Amino acid sequence: MAAKSLKDDAAIENLQDIGHPDDHDYVVGSPHLIHRQLNEWMVNTIRAEVIDILETKGRARVLEIGAGHGTFTDHALAAGAEVTLTEMSRASAGLLQRRYAHNPAARVIFDPAGNSDLIAAQRFDLVLCISVLHHIPDYLDAIGKWVSLIDAGGSFVSFQDPLWYPRQSRLNLAADRGAYYLWRLGRGDRIAGIKSIVRRKLGHMDTRNPRDMVEYHVLRQGCDEQAIAQQLSTSFATVDVLPYWSAVSRVAQRAGNALGLTSTFGVVAQGRRLS
Template identity: 30%
Template sequence: MDERAAKIAAMANSVVYDSEATRDYIDGAPHVKHASLRALYGSLVVGIYDRSLKHTATSEVPQVLDLGAGEGSATLPFLELGARVTAVDVSESMLAALKEKCTAYAGMLEAECRDVFDMLHHMRDTGRKFDVVVANSFLHHVPDYLALTRDAVAVLSPHGQFFSFQEPLWHDSLGPFARRFSNVAYLAWRVFKGDKLGGFKRRRRRSRGLYLEDCPEDNAEYHAVREGIDQNAMMDLFKESGLDYQMVRYFSTQSRLFQFIGSSLGMKNTFAIISGNTGKSGA
């Protein structure tokens, strides 16, 4: 995957997440919208933070790097627990919303409007390390998410943890029923939103495997509109790096009704993964 694709996707994100999209973000972000997913995220964060504390000197606090931090839904829980957070995002407008959301913790927050690859390379070159690197609903925005994960692992402290939440499972790994159900659930929400004709045309084009460089919608949510994130490749990467990993699979969709039905039926289309020297491994 080349540098050009990474730049096009980053630019598409800074264009797509303008101030209007930032206001609308919650409705299209199941992990921010649904209390059950916020609760799942919260319980994973508490476990990660507690493990981090065990390896942090009593005079210090865990250092967290939030990649593609957006409007702060991943940053805030870490700040509330007492961590110091560096939040990175390519969208000015998302970071403005993040700063507003996290005002009470301004002294513990550093917000950088920058491409994550630039930021990670800068951290690596200056030797800065983090106890937690979080990528929440973010890997699917990056064409080469495996390269990004490798760069993120390189800035972890010896007991550091990489934490990714809210990523679409590799579409081919879903059973036919879960795949069809996820599509119907998405459409049941999408049909009440604007630009129906444009959305329909893009979907029809993508179903033929055609993606356009100059279409921000094709490039912002890069892998969500393509094949999803390859969770097996992620696990292999952690194994090769000698790290433990723990995967959690769950159901997520925008519509409240379908979120209820899908999770009640025990369907899975989304995953979280925690990796580090945690002493726990499993999918």
């Protein structure tokens, strides 16, 4: 199986918490929040999914895993969904709880273990994961768990995870890494950045270091989009893997798009079958 587990999953849990403190800025380093074209595509996909479910079922119960500061939650709520949000970071969960305190359509769950056990008894029409799968040691197992919470006819939508490196062309991999290094070296705290890049290059990422673990996907070479699609195809009528290019810098984003490169993927699975 492609998804490699860390020996100590608890380390990742703590690091999600430490890595997303009170003053964490989710936009920095997040192409899907920086680039309007990417952001609109994801928002429109989520809106269309919610509206479709509302029109079919009369209500849309959404489970959003790892909601961050609620960037996509706002759009699901605006489209008419009832949203249950989970967050592994205490600071982000606190911010979300304050933000949606007076919105009865939003329910925020602080899930420090990140195992979704706190919502095991509920059912949903749509599960959303935006830029989350690559943070989870065994993402196939996690997807299986969330899918079991989806009612008949429901959907699973995920965006912003790195394509499985061993399946990528050399050009795509080189462009992805080049774009990352250029961006990283152009930021502050260069020394720490260079050390992190060197560990990344040598394959010696430090599982106790939040800076390295934000990049946990590099350690295990991206996320296996084909394994995810195969698993989802056992539970959904249709599964689409959507490869695209994403880079933090605007120049790299434009260049990659113009060259038709890919580095990242989304997946949309529709028509949940219960048997």
